[in-house]
Amino acid sequence: MTRYTGESRMLVAVDCIIFGFDGTDIKLLLIQRGLKPEKGKWSLMGGFLQENESLEQAANRVLKKLTGLEGVYMEQMKAYGEPLRDPVERVLSIAYFALIDIHQYEKQLSTEYHAEWVHIKKLPELIFDHKKMVENAKKQLRYKAALHPILFELLPAKFTIPQLQILYEGIYDTTFDNRNFSRKVLSTELLIKQKEKDKANSKKGAFYYKLDKRKYKANFQAFLNFIPNPDKLLL
Amino acid sequence: MTRYTGESRMLVAVDCIIFGFDGTDIKLLLIQRGLKPEKGKWSLMGGFLQENESLEQAANRVLKKLTGLEGVYMEQMKAYGEPLRDPVERVLSIAYFALIDIHQYEKQLSTEYHAEWVHIKKLPELIFDHKKMVENAKKQLRYKAALHPILFELLPAKFTIPQLQILYEGIYDTTFDNRNFSRKVLSTELLIKQKEKDKANSKKGAFYYKLDKRKYKANFQAFLNFIPNPDKLLL
DNA sequence: TCAAAAGTGTTGTCGCTACACCCATGC
DNA sequence: GCATGGGTGTAGCGACAACACTTTTGA
Numbered sequence: 001m002t003r004y005t006g007e008s009r010m011l012v013a014v015d016c017i018i019f020g021f022d023g024t025d026i027k028l029l030l031i032q033r034g035l036k037p038e039k040g041k042w043s044l045m046g047g048f049l050q051e052n053e054s055l056e057q058a059a060n061r062v063l064k065k066l067t068g069l070e071g072v073y074m075e076q077m078k079a080y081g082e083p084l085r086d087p088v089e090r091v092l093s094i095a096y097f098a099l100i101d102i103h104q105y106e107k108q109l110s111t112e113y114h115a116e117w118v119h120i121k122k123l124p125e126l127i128f129d130h131k132k133m134v135e136n137a138k139k140q141l142r143y144k145a146a147l148h149p150i151l152f153e154l155l156p157a158k159f160t161i162p163q164l165q166i167l168y169e170g171i172y173d174t175t176f177d178n179r180n181f182s183r184k185v186l187s188t189e190l191l192i193k194q195k196e197k198d199k200a201n202s203k204k205g206a207f208y209y210k211l212d213k214r215k216y217k218a219n220f221q222a223f224l225n226f227i228p229n230p231d232k233l234l235l
Numbered sequence: 236m237t238r239y240t241g242e243s244r245m246l247v248a249v250d251c252i253i254f255g256f257d258g259t260d261i262k263l264l265l266i267q268r269g270l271k272p273e274k275g276k277w278s279l280m281g282g283f284l285q286e287n288e289s290l291e292q293a294a295n296r297v298l299k300k301l302t303g304l305e306g307v308y309m310e311q312m313k314a315y316g317e318p319l320r321d322p323v324e325r326v327l328s329i330a331y332f333a334l335i336d337i338h339q340y341e342k343q344l345s346t347e348y349h350a351e352w353v354h355i356k357k358l359p360e361l362i363f364d365h366k367k368m369v370e371n372a373k374k375q376l377r378y379k380a381a382l383h384p385i386l387f388e389l390l391p392a393k394f395t396i397p398q399l400q401i402l403y404e405g406i407y408d409t410t411f412d413n414r415n416f417s418r419k420v421l422s423t424e425l426l427i428k429q430k431e432k433d434k435a436n437s438k439k440g441a442f443y444y445k446l447d448k449r450k451y452k453a454n455f456q457a458f459l460n461f462i463p464n465p466d467k468l469l470l
Numbered sequence: 471t472c473a474a475a476a477g478t479g480t481t482g483t484c485g486c487t488a489c490a491c492c493c494a495t496g497c
Numbered sequence: 498g499c500a501t502g503g504g505t506g507t508a509g510c511g512a513c514a515a516c517a518c519t520t521t522t523g524a
Contacts, residue, residue: 395476396476396477397475397476413475413476413477414476414477414478414479417476417477417478418477418478432476436475437474437475437476438473438474438475438476439474439475439476439477440475440476441475441476441477442476442477
């Protein structure tokens, strides 16, 4: 026996929802689609699953092709399979979301794809069901970040607590008490205080911290309850 | 333009991890595979995605074909795409997990598939990567049930708090203080007390409760924190 | 009357929010 | 010295785990 008979085969794609944080705003990396149809319209970066690669490999390949980055935090989100989601022919899409340190990739935007970082609250129209994918990704990111120390992936290796707070406030579209926030974050003991301060944003300056990689990996699955009143914030 | 060119198409399947609870044990509904290869070996129920159906439709079709049930709680879990996961040819599988009230479907096990309810801790060897799917499903169920009132889906319309507790204890493979458990559950205000008692398990008898469907739907996304020390329990 | 499960009451602890207040520095 | 963020101290409240104790009923 060599193949299953009487069943229909279809294309499979991976699409990447790529989040970045520039210190102020949360952004998504979008491209202008190079293929017909909808050529030139805004789209998530994606690609077809090749014959000998796994889904994870495909997602990483697609991300690397656009950004040049490897070893980025990525997570499989959801499969989208409406029969008519792509008007050309049936394409099943597996969506991944990625969190990248925008400073590692801000300038050298591949001109090949006309990629741009777009403010998450000012997204253009997107092709196919990509808008829905983005909405699901935002929701999942909020959900996950309420419980797990995932947002560090968006920051550079050295960062300050106020920077981290701005990031969390952006994700949850709210404000937190800075005094309680810093205490809560420090109480996780995931951060290692550095000697230097960042004086860009205040006269006193805020100490830099680095992530304790070992503890981060060990405690990743723990429920950390970063966010006050998660019930209310998560819709 | 009618099709994308130069890309490879493949089969897509859905596989269902079907959980049930018989009042004492948590079980999985497995079948004995009817197709070659691995014919006769234990497997999850699955089926190929048809040309004009969505993933959800396919999952529901597969579930109905085996159990006759519709409107069952189902959730998309994860896509599995290792190139060689099926030795016959490349098949991408989207796994769904389902929670069903075992009493609605215990006797009329379809002889067509040689289906059986198998104790979750005594699973046989499974074909392909189905073992991994089951493990992921267990983990996701634990995770989700720690925060959301999802396990009611496994119980009949009327149930007692001690029954619910046995279910939770089975899921988390631990024991809870019955006094605190009942208070915690009742504090959610999701349950409506009935007049009758279940006297099968004690002389005093335990009151039956029904789920307040309206509140259940409204509060489903809230973080309910059903479980003490979720950190420690979830691995 | 006693065994056994169901369920209520109570207490101490812990973690959280809210907010007063101090700190370091550039101007 | 004063404005501006950064950060610590503290008090009150609420949630929760632990566990004593009462209730109900069959045998």
